[in-house]
Amino acid sequence: MTADTAEQTRPTASGKPFGPRFVSPLLLGSTLNPINSSMIATGLVGIGLDFHKGPGTTASLISVLYLCSAVAQPTMGKLAAVFGARRVFLSGVAILLVAGVVGAAAPAFGFLLVSRALIGIGTSAAYPTAMALVRERADELGTGVPSRVLGNFSIASQVTIVVGLPLGGLLAGAWGWRAIFLVNVPLALVTLVFTLIGVAPDKPLARERHESLFRTVDVPGIALFAGTIVSLLLFLSDLASPTWWLAPVTAVLGAALMAWERRTASPLVDVRMLGRNQRLLRTYVRQALVSLGTYTALYGTSQWMEESAHYSAGQVGLILLPLSGVSVVVARLVSGRGWVRWPLILTGISMVLTGAVMLFITHTSPVVVLLGMSMLFGFANGFSGFANQAALYVQSPASEIAVASGLYRTFAYFGAIFSSSLIAIAFGDAATDAGFHAVSYVITAIGVLVLLMTILDPRIPARAER
Structure with a gap:
């Protein structure tokens, strides 16, 4: 072109x-x-x-x-x-x-x-x-x-x-x-x-020597980041029977990553910027928590409905459709108005309410109750999706938006992979009602954390404006 x-x-x-x-x-x-x-x-x-x-x-x-x-x-x-x-x-x-x-x-x-x-x-x-x-x-x-x-x-x-x-x-x-x-x-x-x-x-592109390009891309930082993330995710993926030696390996690699990124001129993860930009760091943590709650609810509920309530995979998919539908409608409403703070507050409230409803559901509950639970969690999913993403956009320096967006997705993967461990611990050998109620406590606790993080953080903007 x-x-x-x-x-x-x-x-x-x-x-x-x-x-x-x-x-x-x-x-x-x-x-x-x-x-x-x-x-x-x-x-x-x-x-x-x-x-x-x-x-x-x-x-x-x-x-x-x-x-x-x-x-x-x-x-x-x-x-x-x-x-x-x-x-x-x-x-x-x-x-x-x-x-x-x-x-x-x-x-x-x-x-x-x-x-x-x-x-x-x-x-x-x-x-x-x-x-x-x-x-x-x-x-x-x-x-x-x-x-x-x-x-x-x-x-x-x-x-x-x-x-x-x-x-x-x-x-x-x-x-x-x-x-x-x-x-x-x-x-x-x-x-x-x-x-x-x-x-x-x-x-x-400006012409650069290979040595300069090596430093600009931060190849050592990428290698240390890869080692840290892989060891951490492998550890989080099976907390039911942890591979304990991965914990010190993760700690050592993480410390080496922090030390290197602090002194290199062109870091992959600008830890000094994150140290100054605490509100962006809190957005990452919120995203990890919301992702943890979403995947725990989605996969935990799916497994329980198939094993304990004896619904087929196709029926489970239909029961979870309101989650997607409500999410889309809510996300469109919120993004059209550029709201950030109130949707995050409502995310926490919706997750708490979803966890509370789950606590009273058993394998004999009628399908209309399960549809209501699915719809309720759709509110949490819809409110959080745009609000956290808009907060990331506003809080990230323009020159670092690409790396910041990548880290945003990485924190979401933390939640997704950690959720598999929580579900395994909650259900054990079988997805029973008791295990399902244990999952409900987890989702309620995550909702409370998201709610407190939002209410106590005055730097979350009311609207997405720069």
């Missing part, structure tokens, strides 16, 4: 700065990670049968994507700051395309692990770079905080998490588990084409 074409792609302030041509490929790209996270679940049984692997081995296809994504999200943000957000976005989509081919044609189980790792890395480029591109355009045109665009990102993420399971089931049922990998090829191609058409090229 020529410089003249690039100028044509950039809208004027009087035009539509965030029209479908610009936003659509960014939204599509940002959904590819959550949809791949959930879609694989429906193909695990078929994969195990074809490659003669047990459930424990096939489950590694889920964890490898989480681990790679948790490390890659901020790393891709750093690369975007160095090489340009559009270049990194397109590179990630290209990696996804290759990953889809590798997975669909896999002759052995190891190729599937490679494919899932590449999917995690490739799709991790989308969200931090999309946020950087949105921020760059908003600052360039002086439009202020694009609340409706941020709301669209929140809605897209919420919808794809829920849609992933039935979509994976449809693909696996019609064409086998390989279709779950192959579907990434057309998705990647569509995203590539629309990005090339709708998103203006990055500015030309």
Whole structure:
């Protein structure tokens, strides 16, 4: 694309700065990670049968994507700051395309692990770079905080998490588990084409020596960050029977990461900035808590409904549909008005109420009660999705929005992976009513924490404004 074409792609302030041509490929790209996270679940049984692997081995296809994504999200943000957000976005989509081919044609189980790792890395480029591109355009045109665009990102993420399971089931049922990998090829191609058409090229890169580039990218920081995150997530993933030696390993790697990032000129994680910007740090913690509550409720409730209340997987999906529907409506309402503080307060209240309702539910409760519980938690999900994302946007320095957005997703992965341990501890060998009520206490406690963190933090803005 020529410089003249690039100028044509950039809208004027009087035009539509965030029209479908610009936003659509960014939204599509940002959904590819959550949809791949959930879609694989429906193909695990078929994969195990074809490659003669047990459930424990096939489950590694889920964890490898989480681990790679948790490390890659901020790393891709750093690369975007160095090489340009559009270049990194397109590179990630290209990696996804290759990953889809590798997975669909896999002759052995190891190729599937490679494919899932590449999917995690490739799709991790989308969200931090999309946020950087949105921020760059908003600052360039002086439009202020694009609340409706941020709301669209929140809605897209919420919808794809829920849609992933039935979509994976449809693909696996019609064409086998390989279709779950192959579907990434057309998705990647569509995203590539629309990005090339709708998103203006990055500015030309300045020539740097290899030694300078090594320091600018912060390769040692990325390596220490990867080691810290992987060891921490592996420890959190199985607290029912902890691997205790991972705790000191995580502590040592974390200390080394902090020490290195404090003294390097171009850190991956700017710990000095985070030390000064406590409100951004609190947003990360809130996001981890909300993610922990969301995944604990979603997966804990699903498991309990199947094992104890004896609903089929399809029926469970239908019961959880109000969660998604309410989330979308609430997120649209909140983002249209740019509210931040009150939605976070209502997130805590909704989680407390959901936990309280769960405490009185048993396996004999009528389905209408379960639908009400699902709808109630949809309020918590809808209120939090936009509000935390808008807080991140307002609180992050413009030059670091890509890395900050990647870290935001990493903290969400902490909650997602920690939730599996909490569910295992609560349920033990079987998902009973007693275990379900233990989960309700966890969700109530998380709601109280989110509520207190919001009420006691005067620096959370009422609205998304800069």
